[in-house]
Amino acid sequence: MSAAQDEPEGAQVVDVLAPVAVDAPYSYVAPPGLGLRPGDSVTVPLGTRETYGVVWSVAEGAAPRSNLKRVTARLDRPPLPQKLRDFIDWLARYTLTPRGMALRLATRAAEDAAPDAPRTLYRATGHSPERLTPTRRRLLAAAEGGMTFSKKALAEAAACTAGVVDAMVDEGALEAVAAPPEPVARPLDPDFAAPLLEPAQSLAAGSLIEAVRTKSYKPFLLEGVTGSGKTEVYFEAIASALTEGGQALVMMPEIALTAQFLERFAARFGERPAEWHSGVSQKKRARIWRAAATGQLRVVAGARSALFLPFNNLRLIVVDEEHEGAYKQDDGASYHARDMAVVRARFENATIVLASATPSIETRVNAETGRYGHLRLHARAGARPMPLLEPIDMRREGPPRGAWIAPRLAQAIAETISRGEQALLFLNRRGYAPLTLCRDCGHRFRCTQCDAWLVEHRFRRALVCHHCGHVERRPDACPECGATESLAACGPGVERLAEEAATLFPDARTLVLSSDFPGGAERIRRELDDIANGAFDIVIGTQLVAKGHNFPQLTLVGVVDADLGLGSGDPRAAERTFQLLNQVTGRAGRGERPGRALIQTFQPEHPVIAALLSGDAEAFYAQEIALRERAGLPPFGRLAALIVSAKDAAAAEGHARALLRAAHELPPSPRYRVATLGGLPEADEIMILGPAEAPIALIRGRFRYRLLVKAPRGADVQGFLRDLLATAPRERGGVRVQIDVDPQNFM
DNA sequence: AGCACGCCGACT
DNA sequence: GTCGGCGTGCTC
Numbered sequence: 001m002s003a004a005q006d007e008p009e010g011a012q013v014v015d016v017l018a019p020v021a022v023d024a025p026y027s028y029v030a031p032p033g034l035g036l037r038p039g040d041s042v043t044v045p046l047g048t049r050e051t052y053g054v055v056w057s058v059a060e061g062a063a064p065r066s067n068l069k070r071v072t073a074r075l076d077r078p079p080l081p082q083k084l085r086d087f088i089d090w091l092a093r094y095t096l097t098p099r100g101m102a103l104r105l106a107t108r109a110a111e112d113a114a115p116d117a118p119r120t121l122y123r124a125t126g127h128s129p130e131r132l133t134p135t136r137r138r139l140l141a142a143a144e145g146g147m148t149f150s151k152k153a154l155a156e157a158a159a160c161t162a163g164v165v166d167a168m169v170d171e172g173a174l175e176a177v178a179a180p181p182e183p184v185a186r187p188l189d190p191d192f193a194a195p196l197l198e199p200a201q202s203l204a205a206g207s208l209i210e211a212v213r214t215k216s217y218k219p220f221l222l223e224g225v226t227g228s229g230k231t232e233v234y235f236e237a238i239a240s241a242l243t244e245g246g247q248a249l250v251m252m253p254e255i256a257l258t259a260q261f262l263e264r265f266a267a268r269f270g271e272r273p274a275e276w277h278s279g280v281s282q283k284k285r286a287r288i289w290r291a292a293a294t295g296q297l298r299v300v301a302g303a304r305s306a307l308f309l310p311f312n313n314l315r316l317i318v319v320d321e322e323h324e325g326a327y328k329q330d331d332g333a334s335y336h337a338r339d340m341a342v343v344r345a346r347f348e349n350a351t352i353v354l355a356s357a358t359p360s361i362e363t364r365v366n367a368e369t370g371r372y373g374h375l376r377l378h379a380r381a382g383a384r385p386m387p388l389l390e391p392i393d394m395r396r397e398g399p400p401r402g403a404w405i406a407p408r409l410a411q412a413i414a415e416t417i418s419r420g421e422q423a424l425l426f427l428n429r430r431g432y433a434p435l436t437l438c439r440d441c442g443h444r445f446r447c448t449q450c451d452a453w454l455v456e457h458r459f460r461r462a463l464v465c466h467h468c469g470h471v472e473r474r475p476d477a478c479p480e481c482g483a484t485e486s487l488a489a490c491g492p493g494v495e496r497l498a499e500e501a502a503t504l505f506p507d508a509r510t511l512v513l514s515s516d517f518p519g520g521a522e523r524i525r526r527e528l529d530d531i532a533n534g535a536f537d538i539v540i541g542t543q544l545v546a547k548g549h550n551f552p553q554l555t556l557v558g559v560v561d562a563d564l565g566l567g568s569g570d571p572r573a574a575e576r577t578f579q580l581l582n583q584v585t586g587r588a589g590r591g592e593r594p595g596r597a598l599i600q601t602f603q604p605e606h607p608v609i610a611a612l613l614s615g616d617a618e619a620f621y622a623q624e625i626a627l628r629e630r631a632g633l634p635p636f637g638r639l640a641a642l643i644v645s646a647k648d649a650a651a652a653e654g655h656a657r658a659l660l661r662a663a664h665e666l667p668p669s670p671r672y673r674v675a676t677l678g679g680l681p682e683a684d685e686i687m688i689l690g691p692a693e694a695p696i697a698l699i700r701g702r703f704r705y706r707l708l709v710k711a712p713r714g715a716d717v718q719g720f721l722r723d724l725l726a727t728a729p730r731e732r733g734g735v736r737v738q739i740d741v742d743p744q745n746f747m
Numbered sequence: 748a749g750c751a752c753g754c755c756g757a758c759t
Numbered sequence: 760g761t762c763g764g765c766g767t768g769c770t771c
Contacts, residue, residue: 016771020748026771047770048750068771104748734766 012036012060014071016044016053019104023092025056030071039079041107043072052111054080054103077110078293084310087347091340096721096739097333105333106308112286121148121179122165129171135160139168148177184284184291185274188298190239192270198382201233204375208237211351211373212244212316219342221322221367222355224377226586227384230355231261233377234318235268237353238299242269246315247298251341253326254278254303254521256547259529265301276302276309279522304329304337307344314348317341321547322354322363323579334740338363357586358579361628362635364621387557387588387595389613391604398600403500404492409558409598410504416556417508417537424551425497425540426584427560430466430514432458432496433489436474443480457516458495464516467697497560498540505538513541546583555595557588562601562609571633574608578620581612632681632710634742638717641740642707642724649696649703651733656691656705658729659737663688666723671716686711686720702736708743717741 010032015025028044030036040055052075084106092102124143129136135158142157143149155162168174197205204222211218224230234250241248252261254277262272274288274297291297293310300306304327319327319338327337338354345352354363354372367374380386392398392406399406405413405425416423433456436445445454447465454463456474464471477484489496498512513527524544531539534553539545565577581599589595601609611620629636642659646652663674672686681687689708697704711717721739731737 018748018770020770022748022770024771028771044771046749049770051749051770098748101748732767 012058013068014042014055014059015057016042016071017056017103018044018046018051018053018100019107020046020051020100021098022100023098025053025099027068028071029068034071034074036071036074037079039081039085041075041077041080041110043075045069045072052107054085054107056085078290078310078312080106080310081293081312083347084308087344090343090347091333091335094343094718095333095335095741096718096725101333105305106310109282109285109289109305109309112282119150119179119181120176121150122154122169122174122176123148125172125175127172129168129173135164136168136173139164140173143174148179183296184287185297185299186271188242188269188271188273190242190269193268194239195232195235195268197232197236198229200377200379201229201381204377205233205236207373207375208234208316208351208353209240212237212240212246215244215315215349216351217346217349218373219345219352219354219366219371220373220375221359221363222353222375222377223359223364223367224355224357225380225386226357226583227380228357228377229381230357230377231264231320232268232381233375234320234353234355235265237316237318237351239269241315241351242298244315246313247292247295247300247311248316248318249306249309249311249314250299250301250318250320251306251327251337252301252303252320253324253547255326255524255528255544256321256549257301257303258525258532258549260532260550261301265299269299273299273301276300276306277521278303279525307337307341311348314344314350316350317345317352319352319354320356322356323358323360324547325576330740334738336742339742358582358617360579361575361621361624365625365635368625384592385589385594386615387585387597389585389597389599389615391609391613392598392600393604394600394602404497404560404600405500405504405558406598406600409600412556412596412598413501413505413538413558417505419555420553421556422531422534422536422551422554423538423556423558424545424554424584424587425501425538425558425560426542426545427492427494427497427540428543428564428580429455429491429493429561430457430516430542431455431464431493433491433493435490436463436487437490438478438480438483438486439488440483440486441478441481443478455493456489459517469699492560494540494542501538501540508537509535510538510540511536513539513544515542515544543580543584545587546580549587551587554587555589555591555593557585557595557597559584559597559599559601562599562612563603563606566603566606566608571628571631574624574627578608578612578617578624581608582617585612632712637681637713638711638715639743640709640711640717640721641743642709642721643704643738643740644691644707644735645699645702645704645738646733646735647702648733651735652703652705653691653696655729655731655733655735655737656694656707659707659724660688660690662728663724666720666727669719669723672711672720674720681710681712681715683712684715686715686717706743 012030014030014036015027017025036055038055043050044053088102092099139158151162151165154165222230238248257277266272295312319341322338329335342352366372392408397406413423435453436456445463447470452465452467455466457464461474462471463474478486494512494514501510528549532551565573585597588597644652644656672684675685675687687710691705694706
């Protein structure tokens with residue numbers, strides 16, 4: 001295999017990064033004539049197999065080390081831009097991920113390398129077939145006029161199958177013509193339908209346009225209440241990027257990418273943007289990847305992974321609903337796509353807009369301290385009023401036992417649907433009932449693996465652990481005392497709420513929207529569109545319904561249990577609850593009459609609920625930011641977590657303890673001091689919460705321990721983790737260690 | 748991530 | 760006697 005010694009003149013030595021779990025690029029000899037440059041894709045031998053890789057650097061005319069293998073071929077792919085390669089290097093270092101894995105994020109989509117296939121179109125020849133059936137007549141009528149159509153379009157237009165088209169080709173009534181491949185996206189027109197913006201919108205848009213024009217890296221928080229027209233504002237920034245000849249990326253939580261958003265975009269720019277989410281086929285993705293690299297594709301609207309597309313002239317990134325937890329990624333590399341988007345923008349010298357009605361605390365602080373520009377829209381556009389929020393104090397006017405919809409809420413629903421408008425019942429709990437117990441002996445069904453309560457899912461006839469995913473059949477008799485007919489469901493889930501709604505409103509068209517129903521993201525996207533189109537009177541949903549949709553006929557929102565989630569002990573619980581309830585109540589009322597939101601709560605005086613009811617987001621942020629600052633929590637400190645997992649609980653715990661010991665035995669560093677527990681970390685002190693204190697959970701058959709690492713501002717968390725893992729004991733006995741560089745919660 | 752190599756349980 | 764399980768280690 002060694003080919004280096006007798007290499008002819010002009011051979012290159014190239015360092016190639018392969019998309020595997022290896023941190024360093026490997027050196028290969030490239031045959032003369034390939035003329036490889038950094039960013040080019042090649043195939044190389046790696047171990048016993050062959051893989052593709054990307055040239056990371058080229059040493060021209062260097063004397064090749066012996067024993068180098070040779071580059072087998074050059075791949076026909078657009079080069080990976082330098083800025084993207086720099087971003088990959090940075091991301092790998094920051095997330096402590098092997099560089100090859102980081103590269104894989106950016107190249108995975110290109111693996112289906114099939115070049116754009118030419119299409120076959122069909123047109124009428126003028127000849128008539130021998131037998132003219134009604135179907136054939138429809139087909140030929142549809143093809144009249146000399147235009148060409150795809151097989152699918154023709155069949156659809158004539159309401160027949162593609163087989164009829166084939167038959168007509170055989171009989172000479174239609175002919176096939178070769179056509180160039182369909183472009184992945186049609187050209188966009190920045191001036192297609194420029195809107196009339198309100199003064200506040202114009203002001204915000206002006207700042208963004210200015211930043212895009214001057215090609216300056218500049219992050220903005222675009223904060224505006226639901227319905228204030230944030231989308232129109234960032235559309236103007238996109239228009240500016242287009243006018244400048246550049247590209248734009250709009251990132252959204254997976255589920256927010258609906259036909260509705262795409263239509264709005266098309267109404268503004270004449271055509272839809274390229275879509276990028278899990279429902280897009282591998283082949284389509286490969287085409288989008290290429291088109292982004294060649295610059296032919298100008299705007300992509302996509303979920304998380306769109307961040308790694310090889311744009312060649314990226315001028316703008318928009319992160320819509322920036323506070324969404326869905327931006328947190330955990331497959332292989334662990335990263336927060338919102339934060340990585342800011343970094344990517346820095347490498348690209350692009351403008352970045354973080355848009356939200358309820359920004360994350362981190363982003364709010366960045367805006368308040370001036371790191372980010374702060375653009376605000378205080379009122380709904382078009383003088384539409386904000387929804388009226390009213391508490392329902394469940395201690396005084398709650399529903400009867402066994403019901404969860406208070407009389408006042410039920411009456412509001414009845415009035416709403418009698419007007420032909422929509423009502424939304426929001427309950428952030430999947431399943432039928434969160435707890436099942438035996439009335440005879442008091443037995444409670446718990447997860448055998450992690451001790452959480454098992455949630456009854458009546459549609460699936462199962463008991464499910466929402467913690468670790470464990471599923472068991474719901475028995476008919478109590479496993480403890482054997483009593484039959486004694487099992488009682490306690491508390492409501494959306495399924496049970498649907499039952500109650502069906503009893504109260506038997507004639508209403510009701511839909512339950514929950515992420516655990518089969519059908520996946522596709523089905524949910526479709527159902528959300530159906531709701532927007534008025535196909536239902538009452539919608540009962542989990543947090544899915546809160547996310548980035550306009551339901552034009554929705555005028556009433558009922559929050560069934562506003563207190564849910566406030567008692568969990570998670571330091572982010574307040575922030576999450578405030579964001580969720582704000583978003584969900586903000587869905588109410590799109591017309592000139594204000595919408596209504598009824599909030600069922602047992603603690604209307606709780607600071608989060610009170611802030612929500614008064615509509616005073618400022619008070620909420622001030623209070624939450626002060627709390628964070630005192631506790632040294634993000635954004636005033638840094639968190640990281642080491643997740644140790646193994647199939648064997650003892651092995652996982654043993655390794656977690658060994659890591660903890662290794663942390664304390666690290667040689668002194670000028671950057672940090674290691675301490676365990678006991679209050680807040682001192683300046684430059686890294687604190688570790690050990691395995692004895694960390695909760696243990698069983699997820700997908702593996703026991704997990706979490707070692708939380710907490711550090712004040714300025715301490716080098718990455719450096720500490722790198723040092724620790726370098727001296728840490730080897731992982732044996734099926735133990736795996738993953739790193740979470742900024743965990744979202746403590747649990 | 749793949750893939751080979753290696754050492755222990757139930758089968759043609 | 761082997762086939763095959765997946766734990767461990769390596770890839771210029």
